[in-house]
Amino acid sequence: MEGASELAVHARPQAAPLLSAGVGWRRRAVNTAMTVLIGGAFALAMIPLFSLLFEVAKRGIPGLSVEFFTSDARGVVGGGGAAHAIAGTLIITAVAAAISVPIGIMAAVYLNEYGTGRLRRGLTFFVDVMTGIPSIVAGLFAYALFELFLGPGIRLGVMGSVALSVLMVPIVIRSAEEVLKIVPDHLREAAHALGTPKWRIVTKVVLPTAFAGLVTGVMIAVARIVGETAPLLVTTGVVDSMNTDPFNGRMQNLAVYAYNEYRSPGVMKQAAYDHAWAAALTLIAIVMVLNVLARVIYRRYKTEIR
């Protein structure tokens, strides 16, 4: 018990100097060292990104012109533009999204709201496997599927969309599932207590609450597949003229266009290379626009969940 009174005597006089001693020099040194290290690591990670952006901008901007955006490459040598490729990318991506988004969101709803037991575990496993499918495999699958019905050598815009949706669906499912998990259970309980059938709880409470997150997830999946080259090479083919019908004939797109211009530059090499870089720059610009759009939509529609 004497220790207690000693403590009582020592506690008060020593408290004041302890508190006013401040942070020792050693701690400050470690603090600075770690700040430098972490800042340096961040800068190191940013270097490839910025250097890439810089290079593409530097080499792509000379290739940009009004002609680039408005005319296709039909019948020209060295001149022409990539309007057909831009239109093709947008159309193929839009059709791929139209296929993937309903399938992906419905699968995510099943996995999160209804699934139990073996079927759910099996589905989750297969979705995880699908996220790792190489893109060329997806392309060959789409080609084989259409060849079955339409004969060999077939090339269609929609085949590219099918190949891209094979890549897109697992991403949509995964991100949608995460977003649906975030919707708190007490909202579902409140709707249950009002006597609402479960499917209507999903469509009228869960999905609207998760809307912003779902849109973001879809945008991310689209940004992922918009620059895929390999599957489109084997499915949509290479063509020089504008084609806006995905169900009829070959369709050019920016990724394949860039590849083609670089690989077979023809007679006027520099013009072709310029075109390739400009196409790459346009692709990056499209991805950037999609990302910004995703953020704007998220901020506008997000629901503060307390």
Next chain:
Amino acid sequence: MLGTTKRRIEARQPRAETVGPTTAPEQAPARGARAAASGPAKTIEARGLDLYYGSFQAVRDVTMTIEPNKVTALIGSSGCGKTTFLRSLNRMHELTPGARVEGKVTLDGADVYAKGVDPVAVRRLVGMVFQSPNPFPTMSIYDNVAAGLNLNARKVPKAQKDSVVERSLRGAHLWDEVKDRLAKPGSGLSGGQQQRLCIARAIAVEPEVLLMDEPCSALDPVATLAIEDLTAELKSRYTIVVVTHNMQQAARASDITAFFNIEGSGRPGHLVEVGPTDEIFTKPRQQATEDYVSGRFG
């Protein structure tokens, strides 16, 4: 070990307020029938109710009658099964995966768990208000109150919907505070207002019974008093069951009190005693009840 008291409380006091013609048992929820617009509140009876989560028994052998047009308070220490029992009354207990109900729950004589009974129909007759206010964040105040109608796709003309919303908000003592901002989101209200909004939402579908799971535990004393006044007024039209940790609240705001207890951790909860509130708090029959209400444990 305290013996369980299975008591059926006969209606000793005369039925106080409004009573309409008694509804015949055929109008019960057997085939998802809609309740009459302003029918009398119903009696709930539990008989030999056992509630399980998987293989773990949470509640053992509850038999009691919940009187119409009265506030019944369920009290007891944490984990003794009061909320589990409450949730079995509107078939919310079975939403938990693995949850199981054995025994009988009847709503005015009709078995709520009978084969062929649609749980959705039961929940439309027995409403629930939760511990934390949970208005739907994507909906405005107006849409929150009308959610019971919208979510069930009942095609209601706008004028009728307006009057339902106003009636419910007035009934929840919230109309004057929000009548100018019905289009604003429900999350912009204070805690007490949100809880009253949830009560308005629950009574908008005109249930017969209102279950309240610790409705005031997340609220400050002023808001608590407002909710208690509200339940005192609502009991004239609904049967109300309230789970509460707060003994003072049970003592001042309820007509009948049921005391639940648990024998030890891991054991199922059971009903010890049920009776008129002043009896339970002044001269209870069981020692465990006396110990609990006088604060000796729990």
